[in-house]
Amino acid sequence: xxxxxxxRLYQTLSDDLKIPDxxxxxxxxxxxxxxxxxxxxxxxxxxxxxxxxxxEYKPEGAQWNAEEIREGLNRTYRIILQQDYALPKxxxxxxxxxxxxxxxxxxxxxxSYLPSQRFPKEVSSAMVLGMRKGSDxxxxxxxxxxxxxxxxxxxAVLDTGVDxxxxxxxGKIVKRADFVHLEGLDTSRFIGDVMGYDDLPEDEVGHGxxxxxILVSKGIEMxxxxxxxxxxxxxxxxxxxKSGNRFVGAGIVDNINTGIKWxxxxxxxxxxxxxxxxxxxxxxxxxEVIRYAxxxxxxxxxxxxxxxxSERYYPGALPGVIAVGAVDDIGKVAGFTSFGANIMVVAPGxxxxxxxxxxxxxxxxxxxxxxxxxxxxxxxxxxxxxxQGKRLTNREIFSILKNTSDRVxxxxxxxxxxxxxxxxxxxxxxxxHMLN
Numbered sequence: 001x002x003x004x005x006x007x008r009l010y011q012t013l014s015d016d017l018k019i020p021d022x023x024x025x026x027x028x029x030x031x032x033x034x035x036x037x038x039x040x041x042x043x044x045x046x047x048x049x050x051x052x053x054x055x056e057y058k059p060e061g062a063q064w065n066a067e068e069i070r071e072g073l074n075r076t077y078r079i080i081l082q083q084d085y086a087l088p089k090x091x092x093x094x095x096x097x098x099x100x101x102x103x104x105x106x107x108x109x110x111x112s113y114l115p116s117q118r119f120p121k122e123v124s125s126a127m128v129l130g131m132r133k134g135s136d137x138x139x140x141x142x143x144x145x146x147x148x149x150x151x152x153x154x155x156a157v158l159d160t161g162v163d164x165x166x167x168x169x170x171g172k173i174v175k176r177a178d179f180v181h182l183e184g185l186d187t188s189r190f191i192g193d194v195m196g197y198d199d200l201p202e203d204e205v206g207h208g209x210x211x212x213x214i215l216v217s218k219g220i221e222m223x224x225x226x227x228x229x230x231x232x233x234x235x236x237x238x239x240x241x242k243s244g245n246r247f248v249g250a251g252i253v254d255n256i257n258t259g260i261k262w263x264x265x266x267x268x269x270x271x272x273x274x275x276x277x278x279x280x281x282x283x284x285x286x287x288e289v290i291r292y293a294x295x296x297x298x299x300x301x302x303x304x305x306x307x308x309x310s311e312r313y314y315p316g317a318l319p320g321v322i323a324v325g326a327v328d329d330i331g332k333v334a335g336f337t338s339f340g341a342n343i344m345v346v347a348p349g350x351x352x353x354x355x356x357x358x359x360x361x362x363x364x365x366x367x368x369x370x371x372x373x374x375x376x377x378x379x380x381x382x383x384x385x386x387x388q389g390k391r392l393t394n395r396e397i398f399s400i401l402k403n404t405s406d407r408v409x410x411x412x413x414x415x416x417x418x419x420x421x422x423x424x425x426x427x428x429x430x431x432x433h434m435l436n
Contacts, residue, residue, distance in 0.1 A: 003087060005079040006056060006254050007036070007095065008103040012075040017063070022054040022078045023197045023258065026181060036077065039098045047091065050082040057258065060265045067295045071288040072102070073261070078254070103283060109182070110256075110277035110285070112238060112249040113306050114160070114207045115366035117356060133329040134348035138373065139425035140226060143380050146428050149229030150383035155215055155270045155375055156263035158256065159208030160249050161201035161236035166209060168217040168355045175233040175266050176201050179259040180251055182239065190241045190250070201236030205247055206356040208236065210364050211274045213355030214372040215379070222353055222361055226376025230383060233268055235259045238275060249275060257289045264293045269382055272375035273302040274368035276313025276338075285314040294320045299382075299394055301375040303367035305338025312340035320394070322378075322401070325417060326350060326370040333408065333416050337367055343418035344398070345405050347373035374401075377422055381431055388435045396434065400427050 004022075013019070013036075020031045033053040035041045044051060056076040059065070064074040081087075087106075095104045135141060154174060161178065162169060178201040182194045192204040203209045216232050217225040237259040238249035263271055271293060277285055293300055301322045305313035316323035323341035326334040326349025334350050337343075349370030356362045378397055385392045404427040405420035413419055 002084060003081045004107040005092070006105050006107065007040070007077050007079055007101060008072060009037075009075045009077070009100055010102050011100070013037075016055060016074065017059070019053060019055050019077075021058045022056060022080070023058075025052065025054045025080070026197065036079070037100055039100060040095065043094060043098070047088055049085055052080045052082060054078045054080060056254065057261055058265070067292055070295070071292045073288065073292060107252050107254050109250050110253050111241065111243065112275035112277055113366070114205060114247060114249050115306065115364040115368055116246070117206055117210070118363040134352065135223065137327070137329070137331055137348055138377070138422050143377070143424035143428050147229070147380055147384045147387060149216075149227035149379050150386050151229060151231045152386060153269045153379050153383045154231045154233050154267055155227070155272060155379050156233035156235055156268035157208055157212050157215065157372070158235045158237045158259050158263065158271060158273050159211055159275065160205050160238045160240065161203035161208045162212050162232070162234035163203050163209040163355065163357045163359065164200070164234070166213075166355050166359050167220055168213050168222065169209075169232065170218070172216045172232045173234050174231040176235070177259070177262055178236040179255045179262070180236055180239045181255060182252065189243070190239050191247075192240055194239050201234045203236070203357045205240045205249065206360075206362070207249060207274070207368065208234070209357050210354045210362070211272065211368060211372045214352060214369060215272065215376045217355055222355065226373055227379035227383070230376070230379040233263055233266065235263055253277065253285050257286055260286065260289045260293060264296050264298050268298055270299045270301065270375050270378050272372050273300065273315055274371045276303055276305045276316050279312060279314060284318060287318060290315050290318050290321060294394060297391070297393055299378050299397055301371050301378065303371040304341045304343050306336045306366045306368070307338050308336045309338055310340040311338055313338060317341035322374060322398070323418070324367055324371045324374045326365070326367045327421055331421055334365070336365070337416060339416045343416065345374060345401050345419055345422050346370065346408075346417045347377075347422050349373070374422060377424055377427065380424065381427065384428065384431060385435060390435060400430050404430050
């Protein structure tokens with residue numbers, strides 16, 4: 001297997017824009033660069049290793065912008081070894097000792113919990129009542145009387161992909177991409193597509209489709225999405241891997257980073273990440289690229305996690321990300337909600353009925369289901385502001401959520417519920433006041 005390594009230098013290379021980024025390189029090797037700097041080149045030569053050098057990210061435009069430079073995205077590179085070398089155990093440590101190197105790591109697969117799904121043969125009256133209860137809990141009907149979302153507001157779903165032919169999502173997808181490329185890693189436990197960047201983010205496990213349905217579904221055989229008027233960006237960053245008797249979403253952390261940046265550069269207003277990975281050493285997962293997204297006024301919403309502990313899952317645990325916990329149909333915090341992240345709000349996330357892969361429907365529970373509920377709520381707020389000729393900042397969104405969510409107890413903020421259950425009636429009222 002050809003190994004990949006990520007190297008971040010203190011200074012960018014003088015010819016960096018002539019170096020292909022890794023996505024272009026894996027599909028077209030007409031431009032090849034086989035050196036980085038004298039110290040690194042010498043080390044690899046002494047170990048008998050040959051590599052190709054690529055850029056980790058594409059600039060948003062013809063040149064790197066100020067935000068990209070500030071986050072160091074312009075000086076982050078990917079080394080792709082040319083053969084299936086057995087790497088020396090101390091290679092990473094030796095590279096770290098080179099004065100020009102700020103950080104280095106091998107790419108790794110991270111797993112993300114996927115809630116189990118149930119496939120009822122038919123939609124019962126109890127399910128319909130449950131769906132309506134979730135909407136009523138957050139006062140969604142009130143909000144939809146004001147706006148159902150604006151197609152100019154784009155919500156990016158970074159997940160296992162989307163059923164591109166699902167009837168609930170037809171005409172909703174305006175951008176799409178697949179960043180699952182696992183060259184250099186053991187893929188024996190994966191099923192389906194694991195190689196090559198393309199624009200076909202087909203969902204093989206149903207998680208991303210379920211999330212997307214909660215956001216923008218048409219309401220044909222399920223309740224209409226939270227923000228059905230908004231547009232959807234379908235971005236596949238997780239493949240499907242078998243773990244014991246169940247399937248989990250899994251992907252390369254750095255490829256997820258590329259997907260985040262792509263979403264920002266393609267005009268996403270909101271990014272929903274119903275996924276979370278543990279911190280296993282080194283820098284915090286997604287840290288620089290999430291800061292980049294926030295600097296471009298993109299709102300990032302993420303699941304807090306589903307193990308019911310204080311374990312921190314990323315990106316939800318990063319500063320500036322709206323971490324979301326789940327409640328049941330009476331507004332009680334679900335026992336599976338992880339609270340290691342600084343949860344901002346909670347939303348319905350138990351027995352949520354939505355679209356699934358292969359044009360099917362099903363029930364699932366998790367903070368994965370609560371997160372798109374909040375992302376959709378933000379979509380409605382941004383849509384209403386846009387219809388009034390204004391753009392909401394992340395600071396304004398945070399203020400609305402913190403000041404209008406329904407507290408679960410007498411405290412201003414609860415560790416497991418944040419500032420409380422989102423209340424779209426009060427949220428839209430406060431927003432209306434702010435816009436006038």
